[in-house]
Amino acid sequence: MNGGPSASTAPLAPGGQRLGGLGRFIVYGLMGLCIECCFTSVVDLATGVGDLRLKGYSYLWMHPIWGATLLLAEVLMGWLRRMRLSRLTRAFIAMAASFAIEYGTGALLVAAVGRSPWDYTGSPWSVHGLIRLDYAPLWFLCGLACEPLTRFVRQVRVFAWESEAAPGL
Numbered sequence: 001m002n003g004g005p006s007a008s009t010a011p012l013a014p015g016g017q018r019l020g021g022l023g024r025f026i027v028y029g030l031m032g033l034c035i036e037c038c039f040t041s042v043v044d045l046a047t048g049v050g051d052l053r054l055k056g057y058s059y060l061w062m063h064p065i066w067g068a069t070l071l072l073a074e075v076l077m078g079w080l081r082r083m084r085l086s087r088l089t090r091a092f093i094a095m096a097a098s099f100a101i102e103y104g105t106g107a108l109l110v111a112a113v114g115r116s117p118w119d120y121t122g123s124p125w126s127v128h129g130l131i132r133l134d135y136a137p138l139w140f141l142c143g144l145a146c147e148p149l150t151r152f153v154r155q156v157r158v159f160a161w162e163s164e165a166a167p168g169l
Contacts, residue, residue, distance in 0.1 A: 016157030024074075025067035027153055032066020033058045039138075059117035065105050069098075074150045087144070094143030099131050106130035 019027065037056030044050025076097060080090045106116040107130060121129035 016159040018154065019156050019158065021071065023158070024153055025064075025071055027156070028070035029063035029065075029067030031149070031153075032062055032070070035066075036062060061105075061109060061117050065101070069101050070146070070150060070153075072101075073097075073146050074154070077147050077150065081147075087147075090147070091140055091143030094146050095136060095139040098139040098142060099133075099136075103127065103130045 036058035039056070040058070041050060041054035041056030044056075045052070045054060073094065077090060077094065080093060085093070106118065107128075109116045110130075116130055119129050120126040120132045123132050123134065125132045125134035127133065
């Protein structure tokens with residue numbers, strides 16, 4: 001032991017740095033995957049497809065879709081806020097945008113790889129198997145949660161550990 005602070009006890013560099021666009025894209029994509037895994041586990045349990053293990057799932061395609069969508073949402077929600085629209089109106093617009101993005105990305109995947117990872121054709125509320133209109137309340141809630149979520153992520157700071165060089169180095 002050299003008597004100096006270990007990495008876990010070394011002081012943090014002052015100030016820190018906010019996540020850039022790529023960092024937020026990665027965080028948003030991971031958050032989206034987590035949301036989907038939680039959602040699918042609960043829905044599967046409620047519909048009798050799943051069990052108490054609450055085994056959820058998502059698709060790797062969803063990381064870039066969630067990442068790009070939430071980066072876009074930062075811009076859209078800021079623009080709607082500057083227009084002085086109410087929070088409920090902004091959430092409704094976010095819901096409509098979510099449907100458009102889900103439909104559009106699903107259609108792009110069908111064109112690119114022959115099918116979409118999600119398939120809602122069994123639902124009477126389905127539009128071309130790509131979106132489910134009965135999910136509108138859930139997308140509305142996502143719209144309400146979007147602003148505090150993106151505000152939080154934009155405030156995250158990454159700190160570097162300050163290290164003391166060993167004598168003689």
